[in-house]
Amino acid sequence: MTQTLVLENVARHFGGVPAVDGLSLAVPAGRITGLIGPNGAGKTTVVNLITGMLHLSAGRVLLGGRDVSREEAPELARAGVARTFQNIRLVADASVLDNVLAGFHRHEKTGLMANLFGLPSARAETARLRAEAMTLLERFGMAALALERAGSLSYGHQRRIEMMRALAAQPSLLLLDEPVAGMNDAEAESLAGIFRAVAGEGVAVLLIEHNMRFVMSLCSHLYVLASGRLIAEGAPEVVGRDPRVVEAYLGA
Amino acid sequence: MIDFFFTYESLFDLILVNALLAMSQYVVLRAGVFSLGTAGFAALGAYGCALLVTRAGWPPALAIAAGMAIGTAASVLLALPLSRLRGVFQAVATLAFVQIVLSATQNWVELTNGALGINGIPKVVGLGTLTVVTLLVVAFLVAMGRFSFGRALDVIREDETVAVSLGISVPRYHRIAFIMSGALAGLAGGLHACNSYTITPGEFGFQMLVNVLAMVVLGGRTSVWGALAGAAILSTLPELFRVFADYRNMVQGVLMMLVIVYLPRGVADSFIVAVGDRRSRQASAVHGPRHETAVSVVHAAASDAGVRP
Numbered sequence: 001m002t003q004t005l006v007l008e009n010v011a012r013h014f015g016g017v018p019a020v021d022g023l024s025l026a027v028p029a030g031r032i033t034g035l036i037g038p039n040g041a042g043k044t045t046v047v048n049l050i051t052g053m054l055h056l057s058a059g060r061v062l063l064g065g066r067d068v069s070r071e072e073a074p075e076l077a078r079a080g081v082a083r084t085f086q087n088i089r090l091v092a093d094a095s096v097l098d099n100v101l102a103g104f105h106r107h108e109k110t111g112l113m114a115n116l117f118g119l120p121s122a123r124a125e126t127a128r129l130r131a132e133a134m135t136l137l138e139r140f141g142m143a144a145l146a147l148e149r150a151g152s153l154s155y156g157h158q159r160r161i162e163m164m165r166a167l168a169a170q171p172s173l174l175l176l177d178e179p180v181a182g183m184n185d186a187e188a189e190s191l192a193g194i195f196r197a198v199a200g201e202g203v204a205v206l207l208i209e210h211n212m213r214f215v216m217s218l219c220s221h222l223y224v225l226a227s228g229r230l231i232a233e234g235a236p237e238v239v240g241r242d243p244r245v246v247e248a249y250l251g252a
Numbered sequence: 253m254i255d256f257f258f259t260y261e262s263l264f265d266l267i268l269v270n271a272l273l274a275m276s277q278y279v280v281l282r283a284g285v286f287s288l289g290t291a292g293f294a295a296l297g298a299y300g301c302a303l304l305v306t307r308a309g310w311p312p313a314l315a316i317a318a319g320m321a322i323g324t325a326a327s328v329l330l331a332l333p334l335s336r337l338r339g340v341f342q343a344v345a346t347l348a349f350v351q352i353v354l355s356a357t358q359n360w361v362e363l364t365n366g367a368l369g370i371n372g373i374p375k376v377v378g379l380g381t382l383t384v385v386t387l388l389v390v391a392f393l394v395a396m397g398r399f400s401f402g403r404a405l406d407v408i409r410e411d412e413t414v415a416v417s418l419g420i421s422v423p424r425y426h427r428i429a430f431i432m433s434g435a436l437a438g439l440a441g442g443l444h445a446c447n448s449y450t451i452t453p454g455e456f457g458f459q460m461l462v463n464v465l466a467m468v469v470l471g472g473r474t475s476v477w478g479a480l481a482g483a484a485i486l487s488t489l490p491e492l493f494r495v496f497a498d499y500r501n502m503v504q505g506v507l508m509m510l511v512i513v514y515l516p517r518g519v520a521d522s523f524i525v526a527v528g529d530r531r532s533r534q535a536s537a538v539h540g541p542r543h544e545t546a547v548s549v550v551h552a553a554a555s556d557a558g559v560r561p
Contacts, residue, residue: 051417077419085417091410093474093517093525094403102407106419108400112428118395126399148532149525169418 003062004029004173004204005050010059012042012049019045021228023059027173032195032205034219034236036212038248042228043208044086047175050206051083052076063173078106082171084162086178086208092151096142099150099161100133101126103168136164139194156187163191173204180214192218212249216240224248261379265447267487268382272440273460274467274479275389276433281473282397283429284409286343289330290464292350293323293434295357295456297441302370302451303363312376316442323438327431334430335423350461357453369452370445377446385443389436393476405429406474470511472518481520 005027012020020042027033037043048054050061052073061069068076082103090099108129114122137143140160145153150161159179166174176195180188188211195218199205209215215222215236222239224232226248232239239245273290280287301319304310310318330349337345357364364370396402408415408422415422445451467486472478486504493500515522 053413053416073416074419074421077417083417085414089411089414091406093521094406098403098406102403102418105400105404110400112401115399115401116396117392118399122399149528152529152532165418 002029003027004064005206006060006062007046007050008060008062010046010049010061011057012045012054013057018228020049020225023225023228023230025223025230025233027204027206028221029172029204030199030202031220032199032207032218034215034222035206035208035225036210036215036222037225039210040227041225041248043225044177045228046225047083047177047206047208050173050175051081077169080106080169080172081175082166082169082173083175084159084166084177084179086181088155088158088162090150090158090161090165092149094150095147096137096150096153096157096161097130097133097146100136100164100168101129103165104129104132106169133164133168136167140164141190156183159183160191163194167198171203173206174198175206175208177208178210179207180209180211188214212240263488263491264379265382267484268379268386269440269444269447270464270467270487271386271480271483272389272436272443273464274471274483275393275476276436276440277464277468278473278476278479279393279429279436280433281468282409283405283425284412285334285426285429285433286339287334287346287430287433288343288461288465289327289346289349289430290433290437291456291458291461292346292353293326293437294441294444294460295350295353295453296326297323297438298445298451298456299357299364299370299441300438301442302373302445305373305446306370312374312446316377316439316446319442319445320435320439323441324431324435326438327434330434331427331430335426347461350456354453354457357456364453367453369450371450373445373449373451375447375449377443382443382447385439389439390476390480397476401425401428409474466508468518470508470518472521472524474517474521475524477524478518478520482518485519 003026007023007025010020010023011018023046025033025035035043035046045054049056052068052071052075056069059069060067063076063079063081068079071079091102108125110119110122110125113119134143134146137146140163142157142160142164145157150158153161163176163179166176179195180191183191192214195205195207207215207219219236222233222236223230224239224242224245231244231248232242273294276290276293277287297319300322301312301315304315304318305312330346334342334345358366360366397405404415404420404425407418407420408425412422441456463486467482468479469482470485471480471482489504489507490500493503496503511519517525
């Protein structure tokens, strides 16, 4: 199995306090891998380390076998790493469509001058991307809302826009940071179908979640983080019975 | 009607020059660059143009182009160090630049004639030229906003973290926006010099810096229409408020505060958003039931109740 992402003994300290400590994990292409843990376990820190938004204190990050430990966030994004944010971060006054279009940035080929002056090549590219964005919107059941202002929509719709923007990048690695937080079961289930389909297209998906039940049904492999350390890993049904995991979650 | 235009021609000239300066400020604010450099670039453009016409005998059109080139060159030089800074540090750095330019215009007497300014500039730029140039710049900025470049600027302004996560190189876009701002301000300065017979250092001081910033805040900083509306309003108000005489600035200040508190997007951008929202409400009233799913009805109910986890 090809491993799209590998973390080797990754650590990050904040002023001497370890947020992530000696974490190793692998995210294979075409699968959904789960990273779970109680609040404050360091899950979002892991996402920030993988995407280059934080620098490693120790360890290595390999993307497709290449050491990317020192690369900055924009380079990693251009290399095919996409993410969603736990707290929704959209251009509130722009339309749903424009928010999704921003996700195509790494695939845009027309030059600066063509874009500044609105030359035919820029027009053609935007028209083509707009059509691709509409396909995404249809997939997420939001085609009718394409021209709505993103900030005027409901929480669930805004979360979907976040995901469409990340998918627009056609990533090889997709990091979903608590994508169904605050959603009800029916909505979460409709998104689960989309995540499965994305993985089915060969994308490596790392799903960061707090909601144990949701992760159990989706992931082929689970990593459990508590206080920055890996306390368990394996198949969901095995991990779910692990006493250390139960203790970390229930605080027993 | 014709009489009206002749009577107020100088006011229209002022509005258009201010509109160009406001668009220079708009470009940087749209990219999330807190540059106050517009007044400095305008001074460079105006003095460069005026000196080339009066001392070197350049034809005015060429001198105006040179003024724009000088503004561009200065912004190119400043762009590199500036793109390493953020927010308030960009504001302080560009403020320092404006101070340097202003002291040069005031104290380098052999070149700039100091506080007396430069006189005897032929007035070759009239309302027609200003209108054409402003329209061209508006068309350029509208085109710029509609494609990849404009989308990238919007994401950077709203949230740099997101921009970075999409592979957008923030320093690069900050530099380009800053250079465009310098070019526009240099152009506005050159046109102003050839529109008003004389220029003095006082015109490009703190007052211009504040005015230009106020125009964009008042009008709105996410669409080019905001800059235009702001320039029109803040250039016309002093004329309308003549009756208030000494209280003119106070009235203007109160107006600014009201707009910032009640229309934080600015006059023009608030209007655009309100029209858009109204249209989509009407559209959903007509077509709504077809598209609504059970899920989105729940969402709509939740957001109506102000519930946002």
